[in-house]
Amino acid sequence: MNPYVKAVEYAVRGPIVLKAGEIEKELRKGIKKPFTEVIKANIGDAHAMGQRPITFLRQVVALCTYPNLLDSPSFPEDAKKRARRILQGCGGNSLGAYSASQGINCIREDVASYIERRDGGVPADPDNIYLTTGASDGIATILKILVSGGGKSRTGVMIPIPQYPLYSAAISELGAIQVNYYLDEENCWSLDVNELRRSLNEAKAYCHPKVLCIINPGNPTGQVQSRKCIEDVIHFAWEEKLFLLADEVYQDNVYSEGCQFHSFKKILYEMGPEYYNNVELASFHSTSKGYMGECGYRGGYMEVINLHPEMKGQLVKLLSVRICSPVSGQAAMDIVVNPPVPGEESYSQFIKEKESVLNNLAKKAKLTEDMFNKVPGVHCNPLQGAMYAFPRIFIPAKAIEEAKAHKMAPDMLYCMKLLEETGICVVPGSGFGQREGSYHFRMTILPPIEKLKILLEKMKDFHIKFLEKYA
Amino acid sequence: MNPYVKAVEYAVRGPIVLKAGEIEKELRKGIKKPFTEVIKANIGDAHAMGQRPITFLRQVVALCTYPNLLDSPSFPEDAKKRARRILQGCGGNSLGAYSASQGINCIREDVASYIERRDGGVPADPDNIYLTTGASDGIATILKILVSGGGKSRTGVMIPIPQYPLYSAAISELGAIQVNYYLDEENCWSLDVNELRRSLNEAKAYCHPKVLCIINPGNPTGQVQSRKCIEDVIHFAWEEKLFLLADEVYQDNVYSEGCQFHSFKKILYEMGPEYYNNVELASFHSTSKGYMGECGYRGGYMEVINLHPEMKGQLVKLLSVRICSPVSGQAAMDIVVNPPVPGEESYSQFIKEKESVLNNLAKKAKLTEDMFNKVPGVHCNPLQGAMYAFPRIFIPAKAIEEAKAHKMAPDMLYCMKLLEETGICVVPGSGFGQREGSYHFRMTILPPIEKLKILLEKMKDFHIKFLEKYA
Numbered sequence: 001m002n003p004y005v006k007a008v009e010y011a012v013r014g015p016i017v018l019k020a021g022e023i024e025k026e027l028r029k030g031i032k033k034p035f036t037e038v039i040k041a042n043i044g045d046a047h048a049m050g051q052r053p054i055t056f057l058r059q060v061v062a063l064c065t066y067p068n069l070l071d072s073p074s075f076p077e078d079a080k081k082r083a084r085r086i087l088q089g090c091g092g093n094s095l096g097a098y099s100a101s102q103g104i105n106c107i108r109e110d111v112a113s114y115i116e117r118r119d120g121g122v123p124a125d126p127d128n129i130y131l132t133t134g135a136s137d138g139i140a141t142i143l144k145i146l147v148s149g150g151g152k153s154r155t156g157v158m159i160p161i162p163q164y165p166l167y168s169a170a171i172s173e174l175g176a177i178q179v180n181y182y183l184d185e186e187n188c189w190s191l192d193v194n195e196l197r198r199s200l201n202e203a204k205a206y207c208h209p210k211v212l213c214i215i216n217p218g219n220p221t222g223q224v225q226s227r228k229c230i231e232d233v234i235h236f237a238w239e240e241k242l243f244l245l246a247d248e249v250y251q252d253n254v255y256s257e258g259c260q261f262h263s264f265k266k267i268l269y270e271m272g273p274e275y276y277n278n279v280e281l282a283s284f285h286s287t288s289k290g291y292m293g294e295c296g297y298r299g300g301y302m303e304v305i306n307l308h309p310e311m312k313g314q315l316v317k318l319l320s321v322r323i324c325s326p327v328s329g330q331a332a333m334d335i336v337v338n339p340p341v342p343g344e345e346s347y348s349q350f351i352k353e354k355e356s357v358l359n360n361l362a363k364k365a366k367l368t369e370d371m372f373n374k375v376p377g378v379h380c381n382p383l384q385g386a387m388y389a390f391p392r393i394f395i396p397a398k399a400i401e402e403a404k405a406h407k408m409a410p411d412m413l414y415c416m417k418l419l420e421e422t423g424i425c426v427v428p429g430s431g432f433g434q435r436e437g438s439y440h441f442r443m444t445i446l447p448p449i450e451k452l453k454i455l456l457e458k459m460k461d462f463h464i465k466f467l468e469k470y471a
Numbered sequence: 472m473n474p475y476v477k478a479v480e481y482a483v484r485g486p487i488v489l490k491a492g493e494i495e496k497e498l499r500k501g502i503k504k505p506f507t508e509v510i511k512a513n514i515g516d517a518h519a520m521g522q523r524p525i526t527f528l529r530q531v532v533a534l535c536t537y538p539n540l541l542d543s544p545s546f547p548e549d550a551k552k553r554a555r556r557i558l559q560g561c562g563g564n565s566l567g568a569y570s571a572s573q574g575i576n577c578i579r580e581d582v583a584s585y586i587e588r589r590d591g592g593v594p595a596d597p598d599n600i601y602l603t604t605g606a607s608d609g610i611a612t613i614l615k616i617l618v619s620g621g622g623k624s625r626t627g628v629m630i631p632i633p634q635y636p637l638y639s640a641a642i643s644e645l646g647a648i649q650v651n652y653y654l655d656e657e658n659c660w661s662l663d664v665n666e667l668r669r670s671l672n673e674a675k676a677y678c679h680p681k682v683l684c685i686i687n688p689g690n691p692t693g694q695v696q697s698r699k700c701i702e703d704v705i706h707f708a709w710e711e712k713l714f715l716l717a718d719e720v721y722q723d724n725v726y727s728e729g730c731q732f733h734s735f736k737k738i739l740y741e742m743g744p745e746y747y748n749n750v751e752l753a754s755f756h757s758t759s760k761g762y763m764g765e766c767g768y769r770g771g772y773m774e775v776i777n778l779h780p781e782m783k784g785q786l787v788k789l790l791s792v793r794i795c796s797p798v799s800g801q802a803a804m805d806i807v808v809n810p811p812v813p814g815e816e817s818y819s820q821f822i823k824e825k826e827s828v829l830n831n832l833a834k835k836a837k838l839t840e841d842m843f844n845k846v847p848g849v850h851c852n853p854l855q856g857a858m859y860a861f862p863r864i865f866i867p868a869k870a871i872e873e874a875k876a877h878k879m880a881p882d883m884l885y886c887m888k889l890l891e892e893t894g895i896c897v898v899p900g901s902g903f904g905q906r907e908g909s910y911h912f913r914m915t916i917l918p919p920i921e922k923l924k925i926l927l928e929k930m931k932d933f934h935i936k937f938l939e940k941y942a
Contacts, residue, residue, distance in 0.1 A: 002619050002645075005785055010792045021571075043794075045569045048562025062537035065799075066529045072545075091519025096765040098516045100492075101484055133604060133769075136793055144644075148473050169792040173615075174473075294567040296798030298604070314476055320484035321640040322607055323514075326797040327767030328536075 007172040011165050011431020016415050017042055020425040035423035039455060041443045042425045044219075044387050046293025046357075049446035054292050054353050056346045057335040060086070061297075064095050064331050078344040086331050095327045101320035103131025103301070104327070107334045111301050114337035118251075119266035130302050130315070131333060133325040134295075135249045135286040138302035140170045142282050145314055146211055146243060147176040156209035158199060160191065162390060162432035162440070164219040164247070177207040182435060185392065188381045189221035193232040200240060212242040217250040217261065217385030220432050220442040222365070224259040224384040230267045238279050246283040249300075252290035255362035256384040265305060281305040287332045289387065291357040299329030299336070361387060364445040364452055371456040375463050388442050390429070393463070395439045396470040411439040417466065422458045478643040482636050482902020487886050488513055491896040506894035510926060512914045513896045515690075515858050517764025517828075520917035525763050525824050527817045528806040531557070532768075535566050535802050549815040557802050566798045572791035574602025574772070575798070578805045582772050585808035589722075590737035601773050601786070602804060604796040605766075606720045606757040609773035611641045613753050616785055617682055617714060618647040627680035629670060631662065633861060633903035633911070635690040635718070648678035653906060656863065659852045660692035664703040671711060683713040688721040688732065688856030691903050691913040693836070695730040695855040701738045709750050717754040720771075723761035726833035727855040736776060752776040758803045760858065762828040770800030770807070832858060835916040835923055842927040846934050859913050861900070864934070866910045867941035882910040888937065893929045 020038050027033060040048065047053065056079060063069050063083035070080055089106040091097030102108065108126040115124035132138035147155040156179040159167045171178045181199035183189045191214070203209045214233060216225045225233075237244045246264040254261050265283055269276050287299035307315070339354075340347040365383035372380035377394035395410045403413035411428035418441075419425050429440030447455060488511075495509050511519065518524065527550060534540050534554035541551055560577040562568030573579065579597040586595035603609035618626045627650040630638045642649045652670035654660045662685070674680045685704060687696045696704075708715045717735040725732050736754055740747050758770035778786070810825075811818040836854035843851035848865035866881045874884035882899035889912075890896050900911025918926060 001782060001785060002616055005616050005789055008788060008792065010788060014788075014791075043569065045562060046567075047565035048568040050563055053565060053567050058537045062533045062540065065536055066533035069533065069540075074543075090767070091516060092521055094518035094524060094767070096517075096524050096763075096767045097519040098514065098766045133797070134794070140793075145473055145476055166792060173789075173792075292567075295569045296561070296565070296567045296795070298795075298797040311472060314472060317479060317481060317485075318476055318644075321479065321481045321637060321644075322611075323484070323605070324767070324769075326604070326769040326800055328799045329797055 004173050004175045008169045009165065009172070009431070010169045011427050014427070014431060016412070016419060016425060016427060019416065020419060023419065023423070033423065034421060038419075038423045038425055039447060039451070040425045041447065041455070042427045044289060044444050044446065045295055046446050047295070049444070050448050051293050051357060051446065052353070053294065054335075054350065056340055056350045057292060057294065057332060060335050061328055061331050065328065067093070076345045078340055078346050082335065082338065086334055090327065095331065097327070099131075099324040099327050099330060101316055101324055103129070103325065104330050107131060107330050110334050110338040111303075115263075115265065115303060119263055119269070122266050122269040124303065128304050128307075130304070130319065131325050131330045132300040132302055133329065134288060134298045135247065135284040135300040135302075136166050137298075137325065138282070138284050138300055139166060139245065139247065141315070141318055142245065142302065143170050143176070143211065144174060145311060145318065147174045149208055152206060152208070154207045155211065156203045156207035157211045157213060158196070158203070158209055158242070159213045160215060160218070162220050162429065162434055163213075164215055165431055167213055168433070177203070179203040179207070179209050180433065183218070183221055183223065185381065185435070185438070188384070189218055189223035189390075191225060191229055191233065193236050196233070196236055210243055211245060212237055213245045213247065214264070215247040216264075217253055219247075219250065219386050220388045220390040221381070222383040222386045222388055222390065223381070224254050224256065224261065227262050227267060230262055230264060231271060234264065234268055234271060234275060234279060238275055243280045244282070246281060248283050249286040249289045250386040251285065252358070253361065253387055254385040255365045256382055259384045261385070265303065268305065278306060280307060282307070287329065287336050290336065291354045292332075292336055293357075294332050297329040297332040298326055299333035300325075301333055360449065361445065364449055367449070367452065368443075368445050368456065371460070375460045377467055378463060383445065387444055387446060389445060390432070390440050390442050393439050393441065394467070396467060399466070399470040402470070411441060414439065414466065415441055418459065418462055422462055424455055424459060475644050475646045479640045480636065480643070480902070481640045482898050484514070485898075485902060487883070487890060487896060487898060490887065491890060494890065494894070504894065505892060509890075509894045509896055510918060510922070511896045512918065512926070513898045515760060515915050515917065516766055517858075517917050518766070520915070521919050522764050522828060522917065523824070524765065525806075525821065527811055527821045528763060528765065528803060531806050532799055532802050536799065538564070547816045549811055549817050553806065553809065557805055561798065566802065568798070570602075570795040570798050570801060572787055572795055574600070574796065575801050578602060578801050581805050581809040582774075586734075586736065586774060590734055590740070593737050593740040595774065599775050599778075601775070601790065602796050602801045603755075603771040603773055604800065605759060605769045606718065606755040606771040606773075607637050608769075608796065609753070609755050609771055610637060610716060610718065612786070612789055613716060613773065614641050614647070614682065615645060616782060616789065618645045620679055623677060623679070625678045626682065627674045627678035628682045628684060629667070629674070629680055629713070630684045631686060631689070633691050633900065633905055634684075635686060636902055638684055639904070648674070650674040650678065650680050651904065654689070654692060654694065656852065656906070656909070659855070660689055660694040660861075662696060662700055662704065664707050667704070667707055681714055682716060683708055684716045684718065685735070686718040687735075688724060690718075690721065690857050691859045691861040692852070693854040693857045693859055693861065694852070695725050695727065695732065698733050698738060701733055701735060702742060705735065705739055705742060705746060705750060709746055715750060715752045717752060719754050720757040720760045721857040722756065723829070724832065724858055725856040726836045727853055730855045732856070736774065739776065749777065751778060753778070758800065758807050761807065762825045763803075763807055764828075765803050768800040768803040769797055770804035771796075772804060831920065832916065835920055838920070838923065839914075839916050839927065842924075842931070846931045848938055849934060854916065858915055858917060860916060861903070861911050861913050864910050864912065865938070867938060870937070870941035873941070882912060885910065885937065886912055889930065889933055893933055895926055895930060
């Protein structure tokens, strides 16, 4: 068996989720539990938690799927117009044809226009856009190209701790070296360049650090980086000749007042040509998050800046081996970047649906923070963005001992007990990484607000009982 | 840059296709050529060549995409029934939710039932079925798990020559060792177990051969393996403890009289428990080929037999890092394995569409073989199955010299000239592998029959002129 594969860990769908599946089976068999359903707050899966798809996006994809519907009066003209344009970009006007390996041309053009609008006019070139099978695929592919060397010259990839475990998994799979830099929990999980420098300098002793991964807004932390922070990171990458990977899939998910999403691309441009012409950057986006939550379509894109032409050739070659990303996912991505605009027939419904999702998420972010912070032994930073809470939990010494006896991380023990006693499935902090001796879990804020309240109440009761039990 | 990535080659979308793209751009700019369009016969992309989607499949996927259509009288009840069942298997009844990493349960059940019907009742277990992002993804994932070791203990993967270059690409990417066994061109590209043995024994000197890949029906050869051949291969794999990968994506594409598709699974079962309980097998299928040609959906499945439980765990873990395959592709796969049956409303239209595609392909297979064999210096084996011709072409010594001077494979020179002079894009045999000193190209038989005739005439004229030029 491939030892690199064996070393891979992916907590978001790890042992806790397998256990949740077993419990669900038991419930279906009629086995009695202290709860009637398992609530999967382990993964950012909006539709599974009851969020409704954006009507316009589904209309366009349905029209592309079954073009007979283009004659139906029950579909709006603006959706038909988009569907016709996408189909014209498809071989044989069919979603069933392979696309170019880089993705359908007109969709890459729409992505480039979107980025220009988002970044206040900073130019974007469709040739730098690659449509991917979700953001995960883009990130894993770029990493695959960048990794090389053996022993001390093995590529080091710097990732935040806590991180989204796709990163550690991809690094393991490639046999690259994971280089941790710690986010500052005391300061709302912010990124401190001094910590980047410490981490880099230590890593140079045992590998060749070449890549710096940033997740903004943060997963699992929910932190939204300030403009100043991004400038510092870019300056650092420029100084140290690091390739920047900016995971920006939560760019539409910003809730806290005073927080704003700034793309790395925009700030890089505004820092002037010395930076903009030199720093290598890849930025990732997805259909799965934002207000659409279209995870199942596996749609995404990446934009690359200053990627060496030879590397670009290698990238296209590598993508071409899998031929292309799913074309219906590409179509969904098109609607994410090219939604109805004022004056179009579907605009008012679209904006209503979009704002309803985002306003709800903002309310739930605040509610979750407030409720967690009322529980003794729990501390939760503000959920400025994304769709997760990552509270710090106090775990008593007796519980830590019990976990050790079971060769389990203490927060895994905590989450397992939470699951078994309440049916609530969250992911232990150890799956994302955390400072030695601190314990956390990640929970999505996606359940409907009334359900989320009940869930938070249950977690509070569980936590208090847990503290008592192991006091 | 990753040296393994650099070593990857993928001819089906390689330099010849990049050149075809450039020529298309020139044509659009109005630059005059001896032809008015580029015909991409390089890839099995049915819809791009004008094949129409199967109506029923698209109706079901459209219903799943936009469930409001479930109330529409313009969709048949049998399509609605299938759509409701698929949606019930989706989180939140939405194609936009992530599925389980292994794929949606009810679709895996339908795949298992399909396999049982196909194999005359040989049992199939949904737990052994994994839904994948096309067959390519399944093949690459299994290989990733199996590869290990360094130096002489590096994993050897046996592949046919000629092969479909996904195999060589995946092997390069993983740093495994490609072990070639040659198909017998003089015997309709059949597989000879003595050649397998020769290849294996030689490989043992420099690697640890563990995997044996079979493509049946053959790509690019079009050969359909006999029952006897499959039995021999299975016996060989059993003797040598090789993991069998059976690429069976063309299982519906069998044309020649006297030829029949036999699945490795079925033959393995019929060879008795000593084989069936021991030989490790993974078989792959896809939405992209057959009569559906739904390449863009990136739907596929694999069935694994005798995979060690620990390996199964690793497989699910690896799949879970990418979370799931595209859910609309899973839905498309469901219709491939669960089409309308006699008595259902859509049956007659479905069977008419299916047979029309397959009958046309059979006609084109015969036409292509006949026409190629009329050209001096071209020999084409019968196209028993799949959707490609792989004719052998005589290349004169002068042309070989010219190619050498340009550091080009002789058949690449041939295909480049064919493209530049006629607009026809085919893939040189060197991209698939061939015996030293023999030359081929691969061409799909997907263009509509009238167009295919013209194309074959043009190729004939080109070939005769080529022979004259380099005589």
